[in-house]
Structures are given as C-alpha cells and as structure tokens.
Amino acid sequence: MPMSWEMLYAERTSCMKGSGIREFFKLTERPDVISFAGGFPSPDCFPQERIAHVLSELVLQEGTSVLQYGPTEGNHRLRLYLAQKMTREGAITSEENILITNGSQQGLDLISKILLNPHDLVIAEEPGYVGGLGAINNYQGDIIPVSIDEQGLCTHVLEQKLKQFSHEGKKVKLVYVVPNFQNPTGVTMSLERRKHLLQLADRFDFIIIEDNPYGELRYRGEFIPSIKSLDTEGRVIYLGSFSKTFIPGIRVGWIAADRHLVEKLIAAKQATDLCSNTMGQRLVLHFCETGYIDNHVQELVSYYNPKRDLMLSSMEQHFPAGISWTVPDGGFFIWVTFPTNMSSREVLLKCLEQQKVAFVDGGGFFTNGTGKNTARFSFSEASTEEIEEGVYRLGQVLQQVMGKKELVETRTGQQGSPSLTKVASN
Amino acid sequence: MPMSWEMLYAERTSCMKGSGIREFFKLTERPDVISFAGGFPSPDCFPQERIAHVLSELVLQEGTSVLQYGPTEGNHRLRLYLAQKMTREGAITSEENILITNGSQQGLDLISKILLNPHDLVIAEEPGYVGGLGAINNYQGDIIPVSIDEQGLCTHVLEQKLKQFSHEGKKVKLVYVVPNFQNPTGVTMSLERRKHLLQLADRFDFIIIEDNPYGELRYRGEFIPSIKSLDTEGRVIYLGSFSKTFIPGIRVGWIAADRHLVEKLIAAKQATDLCSNTMGQRLVLHFCETGYIDNHVQELVSYYNPKRDLMLSSMEQHFPAGISWTVPDGGFFIWVTFPTNMSSREVLLKCLEQQKVAFVDGGGFFTNGTGKNTARFSFSEASTEEIEEGVYRLGQVLQQVMGKKELVETRTGQQGSPSLTKVASN
Numbered sequence: 103m104p105m106s107w108e109m110l111y112a113e114r115t116s117c118m119k120g121s122g123i124r125e126f127f128k129l130t131e132r133p134d135v136i137s138f139a140g141g142f143p144s145p146d147c148f149p150q151e152r153i154a155h156v157l158s159e160l161v162l163q164e165g166t167s168v169l170q171y172g173p174t175e176g177n178h179r180l181r182l183y184l185a186q187k188m189t190r191e192g193a194i195t196s197e198e199n200i201l202i203t204n205g206s207q208q209g210l211d212l213i214s215k216i217l218l219n220p221h222d223l224v225i226a227e228e229p230g231y232v233g234g235l236g237a238i239n240n241y242q243g244d245i246i247p248v249s250i251d252e253q254g255l256c257t258h259v260l261e262q263k264l265k266q267f268s269h270e271g272k273k274v275k276l277v278y279v280v281p282n283f284q285n286p287t288g289v290t291m292s293l294e295r296r297k298h299l300l301q302l303a304d305r306f307d308f309i310i311i312e313d314n315p316y317g318e319l320r321y322r323g324e325f326i327p328s329i330k331s332l333d334t335e336g337r338v339i340y341l342g343s344f345s346k347t348f349i350p351g352i353r354v355g356w357i358a359a360d361r362h363l364v365e366k367l368i369a370a371k372q373a374t375d376l377c378s379n380t381m382g383q384r385l386v387l388h389f390c391e392t393g394y395i396d397n398h399v400q401e402l403v404s405y406y407n408p409k410r411d412l413m414l415s416s417m418e419q420h421f422p423a424g425i426s427w428t429v430p431d432g433g434f435f436i437w438v439t440f441p442t443n444m445s446s447r448e449v450l451l452k453c454l455e456q457q458k459v460a461f462v463d464g465g466g467f468f469t470n471g472t473g474k475n476t477a478r479f480s481f482s483e484a485s486t487e488e489i490e491e492g493v494y495r496l497g498q499v500l501q502q503v504m505g506k507k508e509l510v511e512t513r514t515g516q517q518g519s520p521s522l523t524k525v526a527s528n
Numbered sequence: 529m530p531m532s533w534e535m536l537y538a539e540r541t542s543c544m545k546g547s548g549i550r551e552f553f554k555l556t557e558r559p560d561v562i563s564f565a566g567g568f569p570s571p572d573c574f575p576q577e578r579i580a581h582v583l584s585e586l587v588l589q590e591g592t593s594v595l596q597y598g599p600t601e602g603n604h605r606l607r608l609y610l611a612q613k614m615t616r617e618g619a620i621t622s623e624e625n626i627l628i629t630n631g632s633q634q635g636l637d638l639i640s641k642i643l644l645n646p647h648d649l650v651i652a653e654e655p656g657y658v659g660g661l662g663a664i665n666n667y668q669g670d671i672i673p674v675s676i677d678e679q680g681l682c683t684h685v686l687e688q689k690l691k692q693f694s695h696e697g698k699k700v701k702l703v704y705v706v707p708n709f710q711n712p713t714g715v716t717m718s719l720e721r722r723k724h725l726l727q728l729a730d731r732f733d734f735i736i737i738e739d740n741p742y743g744e745l746r747y748r749g750e751f752i753p754s755i756k757s758l759d760t761e762g763r764v765i766y767l768g769s770f771s772k773t774f775i776p777g778i779r780v781g782w783i784a785a786d787r788h789l790v791e792k793l794i795a796a797k798q799a800t801d802l803c804s805n806t807m808g809q810r811l812v813l814h815f816c817e818t819g820y821i822d823n824h825v826q827e828l829v830s831y832y833n834p835k836r837d838l839m840l841s842s843m844e845q846h847f848p849a850g851i852s853w854t855v856p857d858g859g860f861f862i863w864v865t866f867p868t869n870m871s872s873r874e875v876l877l878k879c880l881e882q883q884k885v886a887f888v889d890g891g892g893f894f895t896n897g898t899g900k901n902t903a904r905f906s907f908s909e910a911s912t913e914e915i916e917e918g919v920y921r922l923g924q925v926l927q928q929v930m931g932k933k934e935l936v937e938t939r940t941g942q943q944g945s946p947s948l949t950k951v952a953s954n
Contacts, residue, residue: 373662
C-alpha cells in the first residue's frame with residue numbers, strides 16, 4: 103500500500119510551521135553580509151578558556167555523575183541555587199518550585215503540553231516572540247493577540263478583551279508575556295502594567311507565563327520587580343534561561359512555578375526527554391556557585407550597552423525622517439517602524455542585494471498578517487564597526503527608497519503599525 | 529479568585545504519570561543496597577580522561593560555535609556521519625533523513641507529537657519500555673498491548689488483532705517495538721518476525737517505530753538486520769542513541785526517517801527546544817569521526833558480556849526451581865518470571881528489607897495490571913562481586929519464600945505471565 107504521510111499527521115501538526123526567521127537566517131549568514139538579523143548572544147563574551155578548564159576538571163573529578171543520566175527535575179544544587187536567587191530577587195521560591203529545562207523554550211513547550219487543550223484561548227503580545235507562539239501553536243492553543251506599546255502589553259486593551267470574552271462565556275487560560283526588553287521590540291513592561299495584569303489574572307482567573315531571558319541584561323533605568331515576585335496567588339509561571347547570561351549551547355533554563363504544577367511538569371518531562379543534559383547543568387552550577395556568573399553579567403552589560411548606544415545614534419544619524427524605533431533599556435533588540443506604505447521585506451531585499459546588510463522583517467512576529475512595515479534589529483552579534491557601517495549603508499538604501507516616494511505624507515501621517523514610536527528620528 | 533490547578537490542566541495531563549520505576553530508584557540508591565534495578569550504563573566505561581581532554585580542546589578551538597545555538601536539525605557533520613553509518617548497516621540513509629534529538633526519548637516524544645491524535649491506536653510490546661509508553665500516553669494515544677515471547681513481538685497475535693480492528697473499521701496508526709535486547713525483557717525479535725511485521729505494516733498501512741538503543745551491545749548470536757534496513761516503503765521510523773554506547777549525560781540521540789516526516793519533526797522540535805545541546809553533539813562527533821566509538825563499543829561488549837554470563841550462572845546456581853528467566857544476547861536486562869501466585873513486589877520488599885538487594889518488579893512494564901509475578905534484573909551497573917553476592921542473597925530469600933508455599937503446583941503448572949520461559953532454572 104503506498105504511503106501517504108499527509109493522511110497520518112496529527113491535527114496539531116497542521117499548526118506547525120518552520121520559523122520563517124530561522125529559514126531566512128541561512129541567507130544572512132553569508133560571510134560578506136553585515137547581519138542585524140540573528141538574536142544570538144555574542145560569542146565574544148563566551149568565557150571559553152574558563153569553560154574549557156572547568157569542564158575538564160568536572161569530567162575528571164565527577165565523571166561518573168556528570169556523564170550519567172540525572173534526575174528529571176534537574177541537578178539538586180542548581181535548583182537550590184535558582185530558588186535562592188529568585189528569593190533574593192523578590193519571588194519566594196524553594197527547590198520544589200524549580201524544574202530545569204533545555205533552555206526556556208522547553209519550558210514553553212512543557213507548560214503548553216500540560217495546560218493547553220485544542221482551542222484554549224491564549225493571549226500573546228503582538229508583536230511577540232515566535233518561539234512562544236510556536237509552542238502554543240504546537241498544542242493548538244488559539245492565540246489572541248494584544249498589542250504592546252512602550253509600556254509593554256496594553257493591559258487596558260487586554261481588560262476590554264477579557265470583558266468581551268466573559269460576556270461571550272469564553273475564558274482565557276494563559277497570558278504569555280516577555281516583560282523585559284521584549285523580543286522583538288525591546289520594550290519593557292511598566293510596574294503599573296505588571297500589577298494591572300496580576301489584578302486581571304485574579305479577576306478573570308487566568309495563568310501568566312512570564313518569560314524572562316533578557317531581564318539581567320539591563321543597561322539603564324531601574325530594576326522592575328518580576329511579575330512572579332508580585333504574585334501572591336501562584337498564578338505566575340516564570341521562565342529563566344542561561345542562554346543569554348552565560349552560553350546557549352548547553353541548553354539550560356528553568357521554570358519556577360507552583361509546586362503542584364512543577365510535579366505535573368516533571369511527569370511530562372520524564373516522557374519528553376528523561377532529563378536535561380547533566381554535564382551542562384553541572385557546568386552552569388560551577389559558574390553560579392563560584393559567583394562567576396554575577397561578575398560575568400556585569401561584563402555583558404558593559405559589552406552590549408555601547409553597541410546599543412551606537413546602533414541608536416547611528417540610526418539617528420543615517421535614517422531618514424518618517425522612520426521610528428524603540429529605545430530599549432536592555433536586551434538585544436531595537437524595533438523599527440517604517441512608514442505605513444513601506445514593505446520592510448522589500449527594504450530588506452534591497453539592503454541585502456545592494457548593500458549586503460540584513461535585519462529581520464517584522465511580519466513574522468505578528469499573528470494577523472499586519473506589521474509589514476516593521477523590522478527587528480539586533481545589536482548583540484555585530485561588532486561596533488559593523489554596526490556603524492551597516493546602519494550607514496541601510497540609511498543609504500532607505501534614503502533612496504523613501505526619496506522616491508512622497509514622504510510628506512508619512513512624515514505627518516501614520517507612523518506604521520504598531521505605534522511603538524517612543525523615538526521618531528530627526 | 530482562588531486557584532484550582534486541577535481545573536486548568538489539559539486533558540492529556542490526566543494520562544501523565546511519574547514513572548513508578550524512577551520513584552522507586554530513590555529507595556534503591558542507598559549505598560548499602562546491591563541494586564539490579566537501574567538500567568543505566570556503567571560509569572566504569574565512561575572514557576572520562578579522553579572526554580575531559582577532547583572537550584577542553586573543542587571549547588578552546590571551536591568555542592564560538594560549540595557554545596552557541598546550533599541548527600534545530602542538529603550538527604551537519606554528525607547527521608552525515610549517522611547517515612553513512614546507517615547506510616553501511618543496510619538502511620540507505622542521507623543527511624536529510626536524520627534529526628538529532630535529546631536522546632531517543634525526545635525522538636519518541638516528537639514522533640508522538642506530530643502523529644498522534646487523541647485515541648489513535650498504537651500497538652506496543654507487553655511488557656514494554658515505560659518511556660515509550662509514556663510518550664504515547666502524553667499525546668493520548670490508546671495503547672493496545674501485544675505480548676512478546678522469546679522471538680520478540682508476537683506478530684501472529686498482532687495479525688489477529690489487526691484483522692479484528694479492520695473488521696471493526698478501526699485503524700492502527702503506529703507499532704512501537706524495541707527489537708534488540710528489549711527493555712525490560714532482553715529478548716530480540718527474530719528476522720522472520722521483522723519481515724512479518726513489515727508485511728503487516730504494508731497490508732494494514734501503519735508506521736513502525738523501531739527503537740534501538742541497545743542494538744550495538746550484542747554479546748553473542750548473529751547480527752540481525754534492522755527493520756529499517758528491510759523497509760522499502762519508508763514506513764519505519766528508526767531511533768538511535770549514544771546513551772548506551774558512549775555517555776547518556778549529554779543527551780544525544782537521533783531519528784532516521786522519511787525526509788518529509790523529518791521536515792515536520794524539525795518544525796516540531798523548533799518550538800520544543802530550538803536545538804539540542806551543541807557541545808554534546810560536537811563531542812560525540814569527535815568520538816565518531818576519529819573511529820574511537822567503534823573500538824569503544826567493542827570494549828563495552830567485553831565489559832558487559834561477562835557480567836551477563838555471571839548473572840545468568842548465578843541465577844542458575846541460587847534460584848529455586850519454578851522460576852524462569854530470559855537469556856539475552858545483548859543489552860542490559862534479564863527478565864525473571866516467578867511462579868504465578870507470587871508477587872514480585874512482595875519478594876522485592878523482602879529482599880530489600882532482609883538482604884538489601886533490589887530489582888524492579890515487572891508490573892510497571894504492563895499496561896493492563898498483569899505481570900505481577902515478573903521482574904527486571906539489570907547487570908549493567910553492578911560489579912561482578914555485587915552480582916555474585918546479590919543473586920546469592922536473592923536466592924536465600926526466594927528459597928525461604930517459596931519453601932513456605934506448595935511449589936509442586938508451580939513447578940508443573942503455569943510459569944507466570946508472560947511466558948518468557950526460554951530457560952527454566954534447575
């Protein structure tokens with residue numbers, strides 16, 4: 103009997119799409135291209151020599167455990183360290199609240215796995231992190247986008263939606279947010295919005311997923327308490343990661359949540375991959391327990407901050423009027439909004455072709471086909487020379503493209519979608 | 529509003545149970561207990577010094593890639609190596625057919641994720657690998673057990689079930705087998721059965737998952753071609769792992785399957801954990817490309833084979849009549865069947881209490897509450913001294929327990945369930 107795979111796939115599989123962004127990266131990885139597309143941490147900051155030394159010592163001294171299977175819930179001491187760290191930062195947490203995951207992406211997967219039935223309603227930021235949207239899609243959650251502005255998720259918009267759903271007898275199960283230096287926009291959710299979100303969660307009985315991979319990379323402004331630390335009911339599931347503050351290649355992240363939930367997550371993870379890699383966990387633990395990671399985070403801040411400044415000032419200098427962008431307080435990303443009538447994909451193709459410069463066009467971060475005039479710029483991987491040169495070259499293309507059009511309209515008119523216009527250039 | 533997690537869990541979460549075996553391990557890990565319970569590879573065989581050296585070199589020389597995110601589908605050269613290895617072993621495979629996973633357990637998860645709708649029918653060996661059953665349960669597949677005997681899955685029994693389902697208008701989607709030195713029984717599926725299974729797959733249009741973590745650890749008997757290598761239609765999804773042939777702590781396994789399926793699996797993995805750990809993959813690749821792993825597998829065979837022999841001969845010497853067990857040609861496990869009226873759990877508790885010896889009672893490997901008189905013994909982790917001493921002590925307990933009962937009945941009567949009675953002792 104001839105095979106027909108299409109007939110055999112599960113219903114949920116029709117919701118799975120390879121990330122367009124990842125496919126696109128292949129184009130941008132040509133060595134002659136200056137790329138602001140990738141959102142990876144800079145390998146300049148990987149403490150290679152120290153990692154090489156520590157790994158070697160750990161394998162020699164503790165090889166029988168470091169190379170063996172480990173507990174599904176993760177390294178005991180690492181869970182303890184993370185519980186203490188989170189408690190210090192305001193969210194009272196014990197070891198039983200922590201599950202180690204393969205980066206925070208696995209956290210998103212496991213949470214969706216144990217909580218989402220097909221067509222459960224999930225609120226997500228628009229634009230939002232594609233990995234988070236992907237995890238929800240994989241379990242057929244119905245994503246309801248809510249816009250963000252320079253204060254983060256528009257909780258007043260959310261409140262209206264929740265009321266409307268309530269009238270219709272519908273219930274939102276999860277709200278997914280990246281409150282600090284969000285991917286892709288770089289914006290940070292204000293304390294007021296965080297508190298408002300928690301009030302709404304209590305009133306409308308939903309769970310908040312707080313995904314915080316970038317939170318420690320704050321370059322300016324005051325620390326804002328995590329939503330988790332403001333949570334008195336256990337409604338917040340917090341996701342942490344060592345991918346941006348240490349290295350991503352070992353895939354170590356964590357979930358901090360109510361212990362009943364963590365028990366279910368452990369059961370789910372057992373049949374998902376038995377355990378996360380023990381060697382990577384032990385390596386992270388060494389860097390945590392010795393205090394190295396705290397100093398390292400400070401070094402990262404000193405490394406990324408000037409790159410952020412340079413990209414912003416270069417945009418100011420070279421981008422024509424009518425283009426706006428966000429001013430992030432931390433993380434890796436700046437979100438650019440071109441005039442409404444411009445296609446960022448077309449700009450991107452021109453930039454690649456004419457000037458060999460890449461960024462990510464923003465449409466992929468929207469669920470509803472909008473955002474076609476937006477773009478994500480990352481300053482994490484490019485060198486300062488590349489940032490200066492790349493933004494200059496982009497400016498050339500943009501002036502050429504926009505010079506041809508009647509820009510008076512866009513200068514005074516709409517600023518594109520979404521209106522993240524904290525700073526409008528020139 | 530007070531929280532109620534139970535109200536929020538997805539339907540599938542009710543199918544997730546923490547593995548009783550894993551919970552039980554905590555009991556058996558006391559240092560004064562001789563344990564045949566765990567099925568982990570022996571850390572005696574981890575090439576610690578070489579791993580320490582290679583890791584250190586790789587991080588120093590290739591740190592920018594080894595510590596960074598990698599492609600979702602896995603390390604390019606490792607995929608190529610695995611494709612060539614599988615082709616050499618009879619299954620023509622190219623790089624596009626390979627996806628690197630976090631151990632083969634993640635392979636089981638991803639396959640279930642993209643193929644299983646709730647209540648899809650999945651055939652599994654009874655007794656069977658709990659991790660495989662867990663992955664199917666996590667996606668609400670309905671498991672239909674089919675017994676195994678000393679030739680592996682009873683394909684004639686399967687054929688009858690398939691006919692019956694066909695009459696009832698039902699369709700089996702997947703058949704999950706561990707054909708070599710199966711966990712928990714140690715039995716190997718004969719070539720005839722493999723061929724029969726493929727014929728049935730063609731006739732009844734189902735997919736075969738061939739999970740082969742132990743296949744390279746063959747201590748005697750002739751190599752039997754993989755089901756994948758006999759497959760002309762692309763119906764077989766093959767799962768491989770480095771956990772038993774190298775080290776488990778880095779979580780590196782692979783799926784080899786039809787390329788259309790692999791594309792879907794990559795999309796699913798992207799939203800599951802972005803990528804497997806790059807450092808572990810690169811480490812494995814080094815050991816593969818240098819040919820080290822092939823020699824290492826030979827060393828493992830030389831290491832485990834005498835332990836297998838010793839456990840079998842010790843059972844022969846110390847176990848009373850009425851007990852039977854399997855004689856594995858490879859892998860880590862011997863499956864013991866006590867007389868039908870005996871509870872292996874009770875025997876286990878007595879052994880632990882009186883003699884500080886542990887094994888796994890077999891009930892957990894059955895889906896239907898049977899198998900209560902069975903047990904899994906592993907010879908992989910215990911030393912030869914522990915095997916001799918532990919089986920002796922067990923024999924004491926068994927003689928005591930069985931001496932109290934009327935054994936004439938069990939000697940001549942039923943041999944327990946299932947009847948894996950290749951060798952009946954004494």
